Amino acid sequence: NRKKDFLGKRVLITLGPTQENIDPVRFISNHSSGKMGFEIAKAFQHAGAIVSVVAGPVHLDLSQFTTHRVTSANEMFEVANRLHSEQDICVFAAAVADYAPSEIAKEKIKKLDSEAVIHLKKNPDIALELGRKKKPNQLHIGFALETEQEERYALEKLHKKNLDWIVLNSARDEGAGFKVDTNKVSIFHSSGRVTHSAVIPKSEVAQLILNEIKLG
Ligand code: PMT
Numbered sequence: 496n497r498k499k500d501f502l503g504k505r506v507l508i509t510l511g512p513t514q515e516n517i518d519p520v521r522f523i524s525n526h527s528s529g530k531m532g533f534e535i536a537k538a539f540q541h542a543g544a545i546v547s548v549v550a551g552p553v554h555l556d557l558s559q560f561t562t563h564r565v566t567s568a569n570e571m572f573e574v575a576n577r578l579h580s581e582q583d584i585c586v587f588a589a590a591v592a593d594y595a596p597s598e599i600a601k602e603k604i605k606k607l608d609s610e611a612v613i614h615l616k617k618n619p620d621i622a623l624e625l626g627r628k629k630k631p632n633q634l635h636i637g638f639a640l641e642t643e644q645e646e647r648y649a650l651e652k653l654h655k656k657n658l659d660w661i662v663l664n665s666a667r668d669e670g671a672g673f674k675v676d677t678n679k680v681s682i683f684h685s686s687g688r689v690t691h692s693a694v695i696p697k698s699e700v701a702q703l704i705l706n707e708i709k710l711g
Pocket residue numbers: 509511526527528529530531532568587588589590591592593618619620621622623636637638639640641652656664672673674675
């Protein structure tokens with residue numbers, strides 16, 4: 496599909512994990528590779544959109560986009576928040592850490608003879624905060640990665656974060672979710688419409704998302 500269906504549209508995409516430092520040599524993170532968001536960014540760019548990527552630490556060549564590389568959830572929030580008002584479409588594909596260590600130790604934490612405890616504080620929820628200031632002409636698309644009661648939790652996030660749709664992928668499905676080149680998704684629209692995919696390449700999931708936007 497070489498048609499420039501999104502010519503001049505501004506699209507913000509968050510992708511990858513975030514890393515939350517514990518001390519100078521350790522962090523809390525997750526398994527996101529950024530591949531899903533990368534394919535969405537590519538699809539929009541091919542369709543003529545002006546793409547801004549806010550990427551956590553990933554091993555991807557993002558030089559074809561206007562890319563902001565960040566490490567923590569706080570940094571990702573700061574950049575996404577700054578860019579939000581000028582966007583037509585926001586896609587929240589990042590796996591943002593919900594918590595970060597309450598304090599980052601200045602020096603490498605020493606091994607103890609006893610159990611160690613790390614206190615955590617809540618990170619900003621980027622999709623939720625930006626959902627609060629979403630304008631009627633802006634489209635917000637979230638993702639949900641679940642391991643149980645998938646549909647229920649996805650729908651809760653759809654409403655809580657004021658999303659227009661949520662793309663559910665389950666860690667229980669073979670060939671779906673983190674790291675792999677394929678995904679299996681269910682797209683829940685706030686209108687009640689639902690679209691299911693088979694296990695297909697993430698590039699085709701991206702195309703499916705663009706097609707659904709065109710359908711309105
Ligand atoms: O990167 P890959 O290896 O290709 O894997 C793709 C993926 C599994 C990471 C992706 O398809 C995906 O599901 N991304 C969302 C993962 C996730 O952590 O979802 P969540 O259910 O925790 O969050 C729900 C939504 O809120 C997401 O759109 C998320 O980006 C957003 N969120 C969550 C927490 C937070 N603090 N800020 C957010 O913006």
